[in-house]
Amino acid sequence: MSYEGVPGSLVGDRFADPSEEFTVAAPPTKTLRMFGRGSWAEARRVAEVLRMETVGGILLLIAAVIALIWANTPWSDVYHELSAFRVGPAAWHLDLSLATWAADGLLAVFFFVAGLELKREFVAGDLREPRRAALPVAAAVGGMALPAVIFALIAARAGGDALAGWAIPTATDIAFALAVLGIISTHLPAALRTFLLTLAVVDDLLAITVIAVFYSSSLHLLSLLGALAAVAVFGFLVQRGITRWWLLFPLAVVAWVLVHESGIHATVAGVLLAFTVPVRSRDGGHGLAERLEHSWRPISSGFAVPVFAFFAAGVTVADAGGLGAGLTSTITMAIIVALVVGKAIGITGSTYLVQRFTRAQMAEGLSWWDVVGVALLGGIGFTVSLLIGELAYGVGSAGDGYAKIGVLAGSLLSALLAAAVLRVRNRHYRKLHERETADVDNDGIPDVYQDRPS
Template sequence: MTRPLPTRRPHVTDAPRRRASLFARRSWGETSRISAILRKETVGGAFLLAGALLALIWSNSPWSDGYGALRDLRFGPAALHLDLSLATWAADGLLAIFFFVAGLELKREFVAGDLRDPRRAAVPVAAAAGGVLVPAVLYSLIADGDAAQGWAIPTATDIAFALAVLAVVGRFLPAALRTFLLTLAVVDDLLAIVIIAVFYTSDLAVGPLLGALVPLAVFALLVRRRVRSWWLLLPLAAATWVLVHESGVHATVAGVLLAFTVPVLRSQAAGGPDAGPGLAEHFEHRFRPLSAGVAVPVFAFLSAGVTVGGLAGLATALTDRAAIGVVVGLVLGKPVGIMLATWLVSRFTRADLDEGLNWLDVLGLALLGGIGFTVSLLIGELAFGLGSARDGHVKVAVLTGSLVAAILATVILRGRSRLYRRVYEAENVDLDRDGVPDVYQPEPGRPDGR
């Protein structure tokens, strides 16, 4: 006996529902844009996994000393306090590119994307907040003493890793659900950078921080005037990064600050919003391949290498209270926080899941939120010190928790994706061959196409 398909999702000719809907279909323009981002992040996720596996193999091989020597290799101008190890350059420099791209995506979503509607934005924002709060609380209940300073480690979701898993096991999930995970992860990263700036800044030098406002302001002025010349913008961005680094605030904050200055919409003089993509989208297209294909994989390669020491070493690492807190936070805290926040939004706004969707779909995505790789490793290094024994335990815990979360999400989403496959194929029929599936075509009197 064949299993029944989910309830048919509504066509544009259906009568409008009276109640609000969670995860309703997006506009075609936003759906196609998000699909393109997902494809790029999927490739980046494959590179990230390759880098992490290579680091683990090398650091547990007879040639592990070579890996440690490479990671500790120092270079840079000492006069600017930039005589840093290769691992620090990756964490402070390359991840600034990652956060620059994340900042561009977040700003575009809330200025020109479908999330400019507060009702649509409430769900991923609340879910991201719940996915930060609950893991932090669970970690704090488990870990005490010196381990308590790692409370923020299980609060982050890795965009590339999570989307790579989703692309493999959830290809036919409705586009709104996949967009939900992307937006949640981006907001999650913004919250993570705020946590890093506020809670993991030990010595704040106000002078360099104020000085960073000068190149940042000039950068903002130039991009507002639609200047794209790299020989003008790159030195200003580098100066901003150096001064933020000198201030004691983690240098990745500079990436977010720079991204927030970039305009999303074209000015009226340039033809207005309908004249084509704005500068934020232009920069995103340029820098996303660099972020997904180079910055994040290299950071993963230089951070994920930890000597496990066989089963005995693994057992020792996972009995550390900090490690237990990380695993519980990622595997249990993340999905509980995301699910609880989403349910509360549904409860207080009296919104139902869109027709054909199931809370099991949301649970699968919430479990993917427990894949906390890149930023979790970064916060672990900031909390306990790169190369410390506890940092090694935390890395084992992050890898273990992320793997368990990915497996649990795969079990749920593979089955759901099979059910949605025929619905997906039916929705993406393009009878008039204009490049836009008919389900997104507007009907007379309803220009939004929904």
């Protein structure tokens, strides 16, 4: 490199001749740290989300256990009659069973919150940086693709409509997974918890895309256009800062009804509405997406998802030919292997490929056993998996019964294996937790988030 017009330029500890050519070393490139801490603001927000989701996950577990026990007692007929009880205006084709209202209506709230979370992460969160977003997105894709392939390979032997459930093991239930973390009381580092949360939100979005494309009935174009118009008006209002509930809520209901009428699964309406909500605030405060997420997440985690679990998890084992026949059916075995093996290998393998091709380094103090533990938690597929099982085989069918047994057994086995791995690492996690929460200067911000390399 030539310094022309600068006589006697000082280079290093000597003066250089202007005609001399020399090379100036490039500044060191910033190394990507997988599972790095991210920002303190994001860590606080994620911690709040995780607390709510953990409570919701415990409620989900309670609801599922009650349903499973009730459906296998002498009073199982009462449970099934309750699930099949129809309510709603028939003129609008909305005289639906309570179980369908839970799957189509309440889960729309769940996907609305997931859509808000995903948009906020990619617009204003730490994942707005492509290099940070690459890891959970790649892990979500790998954690969906491999289980689907494994299921298809196993189910192909059964023939018939068994292959229709190929997407059942693709989803991760974040509330259930975080409830497991809460029960085993690990000090899992915040970055890994954030990774699990983001991975689950991304594969929720991918799952709703799969539902919209592969598990929707014949398309009614006029209803779909009406739904898109309602979503557009909703988006116009929220983008202009008009947030009056008596305007937005009826529009959201109209959009949901029209999506339901269009033949596309009604939960898609929740995601479409969420994506129209602005993330950033004009006055620099909390954006509308964050405010709506804060308002609706307790309803989603504390009511919508547990009620759906109550109606979806109640499989009568005797109707599936008994526990032995249910566990050994091809559909059940395909789901169990796909959830336990496919998810673990898919998530861990995708994470390794990101590290291999980006030359990223694992954050200090973490190991690949941590990734395996989180990947096993990814095998807890419950809410969306049960929904896809109903869509694939039909509510109350033999295939749906096998799918429910497979989802419950696979999720339980994944939870037990994840707990075993994370328990081994618990002492190490506790040390990391103590370091990450240390606040020597007592300014309310852990010191690890201050004066650190960007």
